[in-house]
Amino acid sequence: MQFYQKEIQLPVFNRGYHLITNILLEALPELNKIKIGQFQAFIKHTSASLTINENADPTVRMDFESHINKMIPENMPYYKHDYEGADDMPAHIKSSMLGCQVQIPITQGKLNVGTWQGIYIGEHRNYGGRRTLVLTAFGI
Amino acid sequence: MQFYQKEIQLPVFNRGYHLITNILLEALPELNKIKIGQFQAFIKHTSASLTINENADPTVRMDFESHINKMIPENMPYYKHDYEGADDMPAHIKSSMLGCQVQIPITQGKLNVGTWQGIYIGEHRNYGGRRTLVLTAFGI
Amino acid sequence: MQFYQKEIQLPVFNRGYHLITNILLEALPELNKIKIGQFQAFIKHTSASLTINENADPTVRMDFESHINKMIPENMPYYKHDYEGADDMPAHIKSSMLGCQVQIPITQGKLNVGTWQGIYIGEHRNYGGRRTLVLTAFGI
Numbered sequence: 001m002q003f004y005q006k007e008i009q010l011p012v013f014n015r016g017y018h019l020i021t022n023i024l025l026e027a028l029p030e031l032n033k034i035k036i037g038q039f040q041a042f043i044k045h046t047s048a049s050l051t052i053n054e055n056a057d058p059t060v061r062m063d064f065e066s067h068i069n070k071m072i073p074e075n076m077p078y079y080k081h082d083y084e085g086a087d088d089m090p091a092h093i094k095s096s097m098l099g100c101q102v103q104i105p106i107t108q109g110k111l112n113v114g115t116w117q118g119i120y121i122g123e124h125r126n127y128g129g130r131r132t133l134v135l136t137a138f139g140i
Numbered sequence: 141m142q143f144y145q146k147e148i149q150l151p152v153f154n155r156g157y158h159l160i161t162n163i164l165l166e167a168l169p170e171l172n173k174i175k176i177g178q179f180q181a182f183i184k185h186t187s188a189s190l191t192i193n194e195n196a197d198p199t200v201r202m203d204f205e206s207h208i209n210k211m212i213p214e215n216m217p218y219y220k221h222d223y224e225g226a227d228d229m230p231a232h233i234k235s236s237m238l239g240c241q242v243q244i245p246i247t248q249g250k251l252n253v254g255t256w257q258g259i260y261i262g263e264h265r266n267y268g269g270r271r272t273l274v275l276t277a278f279g280i
Numbered sequence: 281m282q283f284y285q286k287e288i289q290l291p292v293f294n295r296g297y298h299l300i301t302n303i304l305l306e307a308l309p310e311l312n313k314i315k316i317g318q319f320q321a322f323i324k325h326t327s328a329s330l331t332i333n334e335n336a337d338p339t340v341r342m343d344f345e346s347h348i349n350k351m352i353p354e355n356m357p358y359y360k361h362d363y364e365g366a367d368d369m370p371a372h373i374k375s376s377m378l379g380c381q382v383q384i385p386i387t388q389g390k391l392n393v394g395t396w397q398g399i400y401i402g403e404h405r406n407y408g409g410r411r412t413l414v415l416t417a418f419g420i
């Protein structure tokens with residue numbers, strides 16, 4: 001049984017959705033040693049998210065931002081948690097809707113994902129700063 | 141390799157979102173023995189959910205209830221599954237949108253979460269009763 | 281420590297939500313050998329999803345389709361990613377909202393789920409074709 005874990009800080013990302021697959025793979029090269037296992041990325045924040053989606057066309061990430069802003073808008077009259085800015089409460093809801101972690105099968109030393117799958121960070125704050133992730137890989 | 145598992149029943153919670161991090165940690169103290177690993181809480185129901193979000197200001201949990209009720213309302217004219225009460229079908233959709241499990245890295249015997257992250261139960265029924273969870277921790 | 285993994289192709293499903301619990305269990309019978317562990321199903325696509333919900337009344341799955349189509353509609357004026365058909369961009373958003381994987385505790389050789397819980401595939405395309413899944417089970 002192998003178990004690897006590492007904490008990393010991402011660069012600052014603008015509000016929106018961004019591909020981070022390569023950053024994560026470079027940060028945990030020991031993943032290559034695992035024949036069958038799982039990889040997890042976990043974000044230690046409640047106003048950003050991790051999800052898996054289309055890794056080729058940047059307009060998909062733009063449409064994520066447009067539509068998820070519409071589903072979970074700013075300035076709803078019933079929001080009580082408003083003292084951290086209009087973007088804060090929607091950011092919390094987006095984080096729980098999309099999730100704060102991805103868990104992916106490892107096969108023969110690689111993430112066993114589809115051709116079009118990449119890992120996104122959803123940065124839901126206007127100025128979120130650097131985000132901290134815990135990467136864990138385990139298996140045989 | 142260590143593997144611990146336990147099934148627990150939560151106290152009854154009102155409809156809404158509630159912090160349960162401490163209840164879970166007290167139920168599975170063996171988590172302290174794991175240096176690198178993962179912890180999972182899984183809820184055995186389809187009208188409640190588990191998610192991770194802000195653990196300090198109770199108005200965040202109130203705003204979750206307000207806005208998610210608006211995204212997934214009761215009494216939509218196209219709902220066919222209505223014989224268990226108006227709160228039932230929205231509860232099912234909320235459960236799948238938020239998810240029925242959280243999977244969290246363990247580092248040096250502790251959940252490796254951010255300062256502001258706590259585990260929420262989302263109770264989506266008006267009278268959901270006691271909910272059963274399966275807690276699993278594993279690692280080296 | 282035991283670790284089993286298998287890649288499978290599902291039959292073609294119509295757009296909507298479908299129970300696949302039995303297909304998955306039959307594909308990975310080694311799950312029966314695990315006393316304490318976890319099972320994961322991971323879908324290698326970005327326009328379909330996996331989630332856990334009510335396994336008895338088919339109207340729940342119909343209401344999922346009706347309401348999630350309303351939350352994430354086709355032909356929004358701000359969608360830029362439209363060259364793969366009107367159903368494609370909503371399918372991507374649905375996939376991230378519901379998730380591309382389920383991770384379930386194993387207890388005494390069985391999935392430790394509630395009586396009413398089943399595993400759904402959400403097929404979000406009109407003609408999605410056969411979908412590929414990676415099944416992983418591990419434990420002691």
